[in-house]
Amino acid sequence: MKPWHVRDPHTYALDIAEVEAKYPLLHASIRNDVSRIAGTLPIREGTAEVDHFLVEINLPVGYPNELPIVREIGGRIPHALDRHVIPSSGECCVLLPDQRWELWPRGSSLLAYIDGPLRNYFLGQALVERGDPWPFGEWAHGLQAKLDYYNGLLGTDNQQAILQYLRALEAKQVEGHWECPCLSGRRLRDCHFTLVRDLRGKIPQEDARHALRRFAADLKLLNDRAQAK
Amino acid sequence: MDTNDYLKKVLSSQTLADDGDEIQALQKHRADVEALLRNQFSKCSPTIRYSGSSVKGTMIKESYDLDIICYFPHDDTAAGETLEDIYNNVERALKTKYLVERKTSALRLKTDNSGTDAFLYQAGSDKKRLKTNIDVHIAHVRDGGLTDAIKLVKLWKLRNGITLKHFVLELLVIDLLKNRKRSSLSNQLEHVWTEFRDHADSLSVQDPANPEGNDLSPALDAARSILQAVARQTLSLIESSGWEAVFGAVEDKSADQTTAALRRIAAGVSVQSRPWCPDES
Numbered sequence: 001m002k003p004w005h006v007r008d009p010h011t012y013a014l015d016i017a018e019v020e021a022k023y024p025l026l027h028a029s030i031r032n033d034v035s036r037i038a039g040t041l042p043i044r045e046g047t048a049e050v051d052h053f054l055v056e057i058n059l060p061v062g063y064p065n066e067l068p069i070v071r072e073i074g075g076r077i078p079h080a081l082d083r084h085v086i087p088s089s090g091e092c093c094v095l096l097p098d099q100r101w102e103l104w105p106r107g108s109s110l111l112a113y114i115d116g117p118l119r120n121y122f123l124g125q126a127l128v129e130r131g132d133p134w135p136f137g138e139w140a141h142g143l144q145a146k147l148d149y150y151n152g153l154l155g156t157d158n159q160q161a162i163l164q165y166l167r168a169l170e171a172k173q174v175e176g177h178w179e180c181p182c183l184s185g186r187r188l189r190d191c192h193f194t195l196v197r198d199l200r201g202k203i204p205q206e207d208a209r210h211a212l213r214r215f216a217a218d219l220k221l222l223n224d225r226a227q228a229k
Numbered sequence: 230m231d232t233n234d235y236l237k238k239v240l241s242s243q244t245l246a247d248d249g250d251e252i253q254a255l256q257k258h259r260a261d262v263e264a265l266l267r268n269q270f271s272k273c274s275p276t277i278r279y280s281g282s283s284v285k286g287t288m289i290k291e292s293y294d295l296d297i298i299c300y301f302p303h304d305d306t307a308a309g310e311t312l313e314d315i316y317n318n319v320e321r322a323l324k325t326k327y328l329v330e331r332k333t334s335a336l337r338l339k340t341d342n343s344g345t346d347a348f349l350y351q352a353g354s355d356k357k358r359l360k361t362n363i364d365v366h367i368a369h370v371r372d373g374g375l376t377d378a379i380k381l382v383k384l385w386k387l388r389n390g391i392t393l394k395h396f397v398l399e400l401l402v403i404d405l406l407k408n409r410k411r412s413s414l415s416n417q418l419e420h421v422w423t424e425f426r427d428h429a430d431s432l433s434v435q436d437p438a439n440p441e442g443n444d445l446s447p448a449l450d451a452a453r454s455i456l457q458a459v460a461r462q463t464l465s466l467i468e469s470s471g472w473e474a475v476f477g478a479v480e481d482k483s484a485d486q487t488t489a490a491l492r493r494i495a496a497g498v499s500v501q502s503r504p505w506c507p508d509e510s
Contacts, residue, residue, distance in 0.1 A: 054292065085506075087328065141506045
């Protein structure tokens with residue numbers, strides 16, 4: 001696959017221009033086919049800068065289907081899972097990918113990502129550094145975060161039920177006579193039809209497909225580990 | 230406040246106090262790394278010295294690190310037979326306690342008989358062996374009379390996310406300002422950025438310790454276009470919005486005021502999001 005700036009140079013140029021206009025100390029460059037936006041991300045109150053972080057945002061080849069890869073490059077945030085930075089790579093875990101449809105829906109601009117989840121992440125880091133808790137809470141690590149998230153969304157943290165729900169969300173269409181994904185054994189039309197219909201109206205199939213693939217991979221890893229033990 | 234007073238304030242805000250927490254933490258790290266190296270290579274008695282911005286007088290608060298030089302005696306092979314062996318053995322030793330990232334020549338190795346001349350092992354380079362002299366580097370930067378300008382250009386580089394070795398940038402600034410040492414800081418900076426903007430393609434640097442043998446042009450070549458673009462934008466920002474658009478405000482806000490402002494920003498966020506982390510185990 002060709003990188004985004006090659007596949008869609010027009011949108012790329014517009015998105016970058018929008019970012020550089022709002023954040024004059026963020027600059028885009030392309031090296032080895034990777035688009036990199038780096039520099040200062042200010043945290044502003046009105047127009048006044050309250051704090052700032054030095055950041056690097058790399059757009060992977062699969063962007064915008066894939067999330068940007070963000071690193072804090074000023075050496076200010078410890079590379080630790082508790083600070084939501086992957087120790088081995090320094091990547092910032094800005095958001096739970098399964099929640100993307102709510103926070104940065106497909107088709108949104110790069111500026112929307114920077115002004116939304118990314119700003120929230122660094123605002124949180126600035127507060128945590130000063131001894132405050134994460135202002136909007138934090139997800140648990142790994143699979144547990146997804147179970148918590150889907151429990152809030154679907155009302156269950158049963159792994160098989162979540163898998164079934166994701167299948168129903170990524171399907172081209174659902175039928176009322178299907179078995180309900182909640183594993184009750186009842187027909188969908190007699191059980192969680194409204195929930196599934198509402199979520200299908202909100203979550204794009206593409207997002208559900210990615211979430212299903214990731215969730216299935218997580219469960220496989222969990223099973224492999226259990227068997228290895 | 231005139232521009233040069235403002236720039237002095239920026240410099241002051243970037244200065245690390247000798248007895249401050251940051252310097253003390255750095256000294257503790259230094260002692261730990263040195264003890265680890267001495268312990269792991271006790272048979273060959275390495276000479277350990279400090280380099281980088283702290284001894285050159287160009288350290289800034291925005292981003293600083295620890296540069297340790299570990300010289301191994303020329304006539305002792307206990308640390309490894311070849312430069313590459315030594316590089317790998319030092320990496321292995323450091324990995325027992327730290328996450329180690331292999332840099333092109335991050336591990337400085339093996340002295341020859343000429344005092345402080347040293348050979349670097351260059352990982353991932355065609356020319357694996359490179360002669361240099363750290364003392365010459367340090368003196369060139371520290372005693373060049375341009376450390377304030379260097380610190381500000383370094384801060385500019387960091388704030389704008391420019392990927393270029395500090396060492397190469399220092400050499401560029403020293404070369405561009407060699408006849409402007411008595412100019413004001415603002416004039417010096419504007420001259421550097423004007424040169425970056427107008428003559429990016431012809432900029433060149435030489436390693437003062439090895440002008441013929443250490444070709445620094447690949448490092449500079451990779452950064453020419455971004456240096457030019459950011460310098461152009463910086464000069465334009467100064468003209469349209471003033472110097473604070475480049476280095477930010479230098480007002481003295483208390484930590485409590487900053488925290489309160491951050492909390493107010495958080496309270497006004499409409500779409501809230503939480504950080505996550507994959508399971509790395």
